[in-house]
Amino acid sequence: MKEAVQGARGGGDAERGFFPRLGRWVAHHPWRVIGAWVVVAVAVVGFAPKLATTTDEASFLPSHYESVQALNLQQAAFPQAAAPAAMIVLERADNGALTAADSAGVSALATKLEAAHIPDITAFQAGQATPNGRLQTIGVQMPTDNDPQQKHQTDAVKALRTQLQADLAGSGLKGGITGSAAQTLDSQSSGNKAEALIGVATIGLILILLLIIFRSPVVALLPIITIGVVSQIADGLIAWASKAFDLKTDSSVTSMLIVVLFGVGTDYILFFMFRYRERLRAGDNPKEAVAGAVTRAGEAIVSAGGAVIVSFMALALSTLGLFRSLGPALAIAVAVTLVAGLTLIPSVVSLLGTRVFWPSKAWRTEPRGARFAAIGRSMGRHPARFAAVSGIIMAALAVAAFSFRPTFDLSSGSQGKGSESTVWQKNLQDAASAGATMPSQVMLKSTNGAKLTPGELDSYRGTLAAVPGVAQVSTPFPNETNTVALYSVTLNHDPSSSAAMDTVKGPLRTTAHHAAPAGTAAVVGGTTAIFVDIQSAVNHDYAVVFPVAAVIITLILGLVLRAVVAPLYLMASVGLGFGATLGATVLLFQNSGGNNGLIFMLPVIMYMFVVALGTDYNILMITRLREEARAGRNPREAAAEAVRHAGPTIAAAGLILAGSFASLMLAGQSTLTQMGFAISAGIAIAAFVMSMFFTPAITALVGHAAWWPGRADAVRPSGEARHGGGGGGGGGGGPEGTQEYGATQASVRR
Structure with a gap:
């Protein structure tokens, strides 16, 4: 059947x-x-090798984009002046305004951390107090060579967090670490x-x-x-x-x-x-x-x-x-x-x-x-x-x-709201200008090999400062050969906001390109430019x-x-x-x-x-x-x-x-x-x-x-x-x- x-x-x-x-x-x-x-x-x-990941947005973009060109130029012209890989953010333990003694303590802390010789950290640089006088930062420089997956940087952040909390004990200060390396960790x-x-x-x-x-x-x-x-x-x-x-x-x-x-x-x-x-x-x-x-x-x-x-x-x-x-x-x-x-x-x-x-x-x-x-x-x-x-x-x-x-x-977006880097990043944003946490960079480069003159640099700085949506432009920082100058541009808005992106995409890049002196060219980089x-x-x-x-x-x-x-x-x-x-x-x-x-x-x-x-x-x-x-x-x-x-x-x-x-x-x-x-x-x-x-x-x-x-x-x-x-x-x-x-x-x- x-x-x-x-x-x-x-x-x-x-x-x-x-x-x-x-x-x-x-x-x-x-x-x-x-x-x-x-x-x-x-x-x-x-x-099979281990599957490695990254949170570096710039690594996702091909080289013909302007933000990547700016990053490459910055790394070539200013190898020791790259943006800090991490940022220590400090405030008084009682949440009060920082005193002169507190600021001196921040500088001493930077020196003490540098003396600890934490692997893969090259320098600590104490910054100025925020405009409201409640926060102060220490920039942390780390090498980027031979670290494509940022493992050395994240390991350094782990060690630094342990060392930081030990050094803060009894100092009257409290703080945490944010910045790109800390965000990656x-x-x-x-x-x-x-x-x-x-x-x-x-x-x-x-x-x-x-x-x-x-x-x-x-x-x-x-x-x-x-x-x-x-x-x-x-x-x-x-x-x-x-x-x-x-x-x-x-x-x-x-x-x-x-x-x-x-x-x-x-x-x-x-x-x-x-x-x-x-x-x-x-x-x-x-x-x-x-x-x-x-x-x-x-x-x-x-x-x-x-x-x-x-x-x-x-x-x-x-x-x-x-x-x-x-x-x-x-x-x-x-x-x-x-x-x-x-x-x-x-x-x-x-x-x-x-x-x-x-x-x-x-x-x-x-x-x-x-x-x-x-x-x-x-x-x-x-x-x-x-x-x-x-x-x-x-x-x-x-x-x-x-x-x-x-x-x-x-x-x-890939971190929890309570992570250390997120919390201290928000504290820094609340205390400083919205764009101060991640300034944009304008790179002015000589195209004919001639050195950039002080007059050209100052005039160009004034033109950038007049761009709508720009809060502040730093003094130009030339490289050793005086053929490339870096301007740190603070925006009025949160660097990841639509308003900041509109500023970079529109008036800032337009002005930077068109106002560049004869014999020079400019590129605009930074986090906001990457988002654009x-x-x-x-x-x-x-x-x-x-x-x-x-x-x-x-x-x-x-x-x-x-x-x-x-x-x-x-x-x-x-x-x-x-x-x-x-x-x-x-x-x-x-x-x-x-x-x-x-x-x-x-x-x-x-x-x-x-x-x-x-x-x-x-x-x-x-x-x-x-x-x-x-x-x-x-x-x-x-x-x-x-x-x-x-x-x-x-x-x-x-x-x-x-x-x-x-x-x-x-x-x-x-x-x-x-x-x-x-x-x-x-x-x-x-x-x-x-x-x-x-x-x-x-x-x-x-x-x-x-x-x-x-x-x-x-x-x-x-x-x-x-x-x-x-x-x-x-x-x-x-x-x-x-x-x-x-x-x-x-x-x-x-």
Whole structure:
């Protein structure tokens, strides 16, 4: 009778194609697959370098930007006069105004710290008291050569903090350390805590939700164990790629990798497990069910993963080193996870058989799926209502996206609000001029080899001081050959604010360039100038990366669906979901949260995840809808059945993935909090509004024209409909959605 059942299933057609062959091989040779993964994991973990990160925004910009040119000129002309790598900020222990004795004590403290000979610190220089007389600083110089990952500087800050507190005991002063090196150290420390917290939250969420869905601790532990191995391989490959191509990786990438690996990996496991359970219910033995699940889910996993990888790799076109490294890193992680979803997971399930569902017996019987069936029936009757309501919700949220304002200070956003560098940086900002904490630099350079004259320098200084938005310009500081002069320019506004950026981008750079004396040229640098150039680079990326990724993903959809019309409205729906996500984030954090703006890279990060993962769920829904159409249903009936059967898979995958990214909000960093909400909200919108309602409703309304110019929804012979219908998800149901299901089940019962 088993042979009769297999014949009814169209086993001959199942023999053909890449995914059927892969499924059979994995199902019958599980130990070989597992052994290969173990060998690769040991090799990668044993030989791969450590993945290093940086918070230096300038390192993300290419050399043709003016702020980078200014930095290079400053380092060449004034190697001993670079901006302090760290800043000691001091005040009286009783919070009173500093006295002359206190200022003398600050100078003595600088001398004492220098005598301590802390490694990798070259000099201490006591500054003047702030205008309100409450704070005084000591600049800390550190070498930058041979320290590309800033490890020597962060180690020096650790030692300096210990020494500082020991020397302050009994002095009547208190203080802390801020500045770029201290911010890097605090960012790394915060990132390590965030990684641990995010890892625990992500894994805990996956365990709980999979226990609820499958009622089996074995299934719940499956992604934790397997993806734990996969993550080590992915980390090693990313580290190799970063080293080989000199990619600059931001400190937030490692936290995102945890979520991407476990979140996306669990999605692909769900795609497979729902199909595996479906094949068991149809009467397959466990190994046949594994092979059938790879056959049916393989196309969905590969096409969905391909869309994600393309979205990430499109960032290689970015002018920012941050995005050029982030995209390939996440693409590598998804690629490794995709391969694991097609090989490692099925091989483990092949060994376990039905024991993977232990102790639950629910896998044996088809649940009624009343909720999704009712939603599907309602959509089939009223697709226009579902399309209108879901479309209006997304469009209304998208309106708020037009008020998005970016901020560019990555270092402060990647730290907790209570970190030492953040606290003392804010104290210094409150006590001094807003722009005094990070002055801009104007570099005037002779272009003909002639020395700069005092008259030229003084006149140029007066011109810079008259620029609107400039509070103060220092006396020019010439280099040893008198061919380069440095002006420290204090702005009226916070160096990371939009007002300061407007000053640098507009009147300061314009005046500096045009007012340069004959035979000289000027460049404007500093932190604010770096932010200005990052904004310019991001605007370029919006115009290049977004369209390229959209076109490639549309082509992938066209190849998967063998149609032109459906990919176009699917991508339009994804774009609408992107706008809705950005709008929701603006409403929560910018309009209601009191923030001046949102982290500048948020739209790019959202674009990658919302577009890519939204396309994942669209593929899952549309391929299931095509499968139902091939079984002989009209467009409205096919949409209803697609929601009934793919709905549970999309709901489960969306819930787990959205929850995984929401764990980023627990990190206590504004950057990760905004990213966590935006990505989780985007995934929720993609899963529960776009893919669940908007996409099937529009497809039902468009009808057969959705598959133009092909006939991908044409009714197929029973065997092809069952085995060649694509990889659409089969959440709560499955084979009973095809016409021959009843006959097959009857044969099984007999």
